[in-house]
Amino acid sequence: KAGVTQTPRYLIKTRGQQVTLSCSPISGHRSVSWYQQTPGQGLQFLFEYFSETQRNKGNFPGRFSGRQFSNSRSEMNVSTLELGDSALYLCASSLGQDRGRKYFGPGTRLTVL
Amino acid sequence: DQQVKQNSPSLSVQEGRISILNCDYTNSMFDYFLWYKKYPAEGPTFLISISSIKDKNEDGRFTVFLNKSAKHLSLHIVPSQPGDSAVYFCAASGGVSNNNDMRFGAGTRLTVKP
Numbered sequence: 001k002a003g004v005t006q007t008p009r010y011l012i013k014t015r016g017q018q019v020t021l022s023c024s025p026i027s028g029h030r031s032v033s034w035y036q037q038t039p040g041q042g043l044q045f046l047f048e049y050f051s052e053t054q055r056n057k058g059n060f061p062g063r064f065s066g067r068q069f070s071n072s073r074s075e076m077n078v079s080t081l082e083l084g085d086s087a088l089y090l091c092a093s094s095l096g097q098d099r100g101r102k103y104f105g106p107g108t109r110l111t112v113l
Numbered sequence: 114d115q116q117v118k119q120n121s122p123s124l125s126v127q128e129g130r131i132s133i134l135n136c137d138y139t140n141s142m143f144d145y146f147l148w149y150k151k152y153p154a155e156g157p158t159f160l161i162s163i164s165s166i167k168d169k170n171e172d173g174r175f176t177v178f179l180n181k182s183a184k185h186l187s188l189h190i191v192p193s194q195p196g197d198s199a200v201y202f203c204a205a206s207g208g209v210s211n212n213n214d215m216r217f218g219a220g221t222r223l224t225v226k227p
Contacts, residue, residue, distance in 0.1 A: 104156030
């Protein structure tokens, strides 16, 4: 099976712009979670989607949003970018019906100038 | 909300010796714990897990220990190899039924010296 893919791998934006990141889960996986990784903060949970519905949400401002399509692919959007949004954004997929392991993509490195 | 904490940002050990990585959690509803390993420019990969009904799980050189009363888990790597050098994340999930929410610690960078 193909793994989790994320596009683009690298992105440079300026403050105030918006950005959309994409994630394609492993075939058959219905859950997609998004995490932000910054040095010293580890992986901060953004949100999780299951069957096109947001099931869980972390403590991030409303500028961060997401959605999931009927084929389980997911997108994450960040509006009005701030310098502090520079991070590695990781997507993880899982079957979704258990609390088991997640499979991560390689991430999208976002740099905000 | 740091529900999962890894208080050691880095650890350095000699090849062949034991590496012990520690993790603490605050949410008593967590009932499933995992360790992930991350190399630069790659996403985290699953290493080993443990359910709260157990206190130990082994997989080759890797053993995870869970102390529920102390809300503490640890990962032992014996013997450590240079290829084990990576960032290790502790993760926890559980609570509400069908809740697939998983929380991660800040990570510990392990360096194994030849």
